[in-house]
Amino acid sequence: MRTTTSLLASATAVAALLALTACGGGGEAPVVGIGSGTAAGTDGGPHEGTLENPAKNGGVNGNAPKDGTAFQKLPKAATMAAAARFIDPFIGCEPIKVIPPGSEASTGPDEKFIKSATVIERGRCGGSRATIFMIKDPKAFQTVFKAETAAQQGGDPNGGIVVGQDFAMVSESSDEMSEMLTPQAGLLMLNCHEGFTPPSGYRKEPALVKGCVLTDYYVD
Numbered sequence: 054m055r056t057t058t059s060l061l062a063s064a065t066a067v068a069a070l071l072a073l074t075a076c077g078g079g080g081e082a083p084v085v086g087i088g089s090g091t092a093a094g095t096d097g098g099p100h101e102g103t104l105e106n107p108a109k110n111g112g113v114n115g116n117a118p119k120d121g122t123a124f125q126k127l128p129k130a131a132t133m134a135a136a137a138r139f140i141d142p143f144i145g146c147e148p149i150k151v152i153p154p155g156s157e158a159s160t161g162p163d164e165k166f167i168k169s170a171t172v173i174e175r176g177r178c179g180g181s182r183a184t185i186f187m188i189k190d191p192k193a194f195q196t197v198f199k200a201e202t203a204a205q206q207g208g209d210p211n212g213g214i215v216v217g218q219d220f221a222m223v224s225e226s227s228d229e230m231s232e233m234l235t236p237q238a239g240l241l242m243l244n245c246h247e248g249f250t251p252p253s254g255y256r257k258e259p260a261l262v263k264g265c266v267l268t269d270y271y272v273d
Contacts, residue, residue: 123258123267124191128239129218133176136185136220143238144229145180152177152184170197183224191218195262199245211251211272213244227273234269241267 130136137149152175167175171189178185188194198214215222215233217240224230233240241256244266251257251270258267 123241123256124218124261127217127241127267128220130187130220133174133185133187136187136217136222137176137178139217140178140183140185140222140233141180143232143235144178144183144224146178146183146185148179149176149185150179151175166197166201170194181224181229182226183222183229186221186223188219188221191216192261194221195243195245195260195265198243199262199265202245203247208246209273210246210249211244211270212246213242213268213271215240216243216267227271230273231271234271236269241269242271244268 128139130139133149133151137146140146171193172186173189174187176185176187177183202208202213215230221243222230222233222240230242232238234242241258243260245260245262245264247264249257249266249268251268255270256268257270260267
């Protein structure tokens with residue numbers, strides 16, 4: 054299986070996110086069961102959509118207009134449990150282990166990036182090598198991601214981060230990243246490399262920030 058060695062070389066922002074996925078220092082990470090809001094076997098909460106009822110309360114894939122933009126049609130999770138439930142059938146994400154604010158993953162120079170990007174919660178998927186980031190302000194997230202990408206010299210122009218409306222996903226496995234870009238999964242990659250041009254037949258849709266696009270094309 055391929056890894057994200059070249060992905061890490063392609064975008065400083067992705068490297069920053071991956072650097073913040075290890076747990077430690079702040080105690081045991083809370084475990085959120087798939088299909089639950091706080092723990093396995095409990096109710097998912099009033100703001101959480103489900104795969105069975107994806108539009109519930111604007112949850113996963115909730116309330117996207119038929120004539121909406123590519124971003125508006127992306128899955129929307131509202132909670133970490135809903136995002137993990139969405140990802141789980143494709144690459145495995147059970148259980149999702151929340152990275153607590155007091156852990157080693159939440160300290161250091163890259164924390165400034167996380168705060169500026171309005172990342173409000175982070176969780177490590179069980180059963181895969183993926184990490185989920187819940188986002189408060191998607192436009193702010195894209196703005197910071199674009200700045201971090203531009204700050205890097207060179208790098209792979211085909212790299213980026215997989216996104217929904219209010220969550221992002223990055224993995225140490227490029228195969229897992231690619232799986233979430235399939236039509237069945239329905240996520241897209243945020244690519245902020247100047248001059249990025251995918252091969253014909255792949256999507257290149259406007260993102261929320263000028264200079265970034267949403268695409269289903271990714272190679273490492």
